[in-house]
Amino acid sequence: MSENEKLSLATRLYVRLRLNKGRVVDVLWMLRNQDYAREILKIARSLHDNEAAELADRYEVLMTGTARAPMSARA
Numbered sequence: 001m002s003e004n005e006k007l008s009l010a011t012r013l014y015v016r017l018r019l020n021k022g023r024v025v026d027v028l029w030m031l032r033n034q035d036y037a038r039e040i041l042k043i044a045r046s047l048h049d050n051e052a053a054e055l056a057d058r059y060e061v062l063m064t065g066t067a068r069a070p071m072s073a074r075a
Helices: 003-021 027-032 034-045 050-064
Strands: none
Touching (some): 003 027, 003 050, 027 034
């Protein structure tokens, strides 16, 4: 797992959440605390924003090593 990749995805999630919901998240805490990261991923997926959901899926893969079903399969 690349910390740089996780940082990049977490930062992009921060931007999507800030733009769509006005929500500010702690990117560094997201990298260090999986429980916090899971909650942020839930919020990102609840936005009905395909880019945010895709970023959340990619972050989860880096965090856990497992992939979720693609967005098209979940819809």
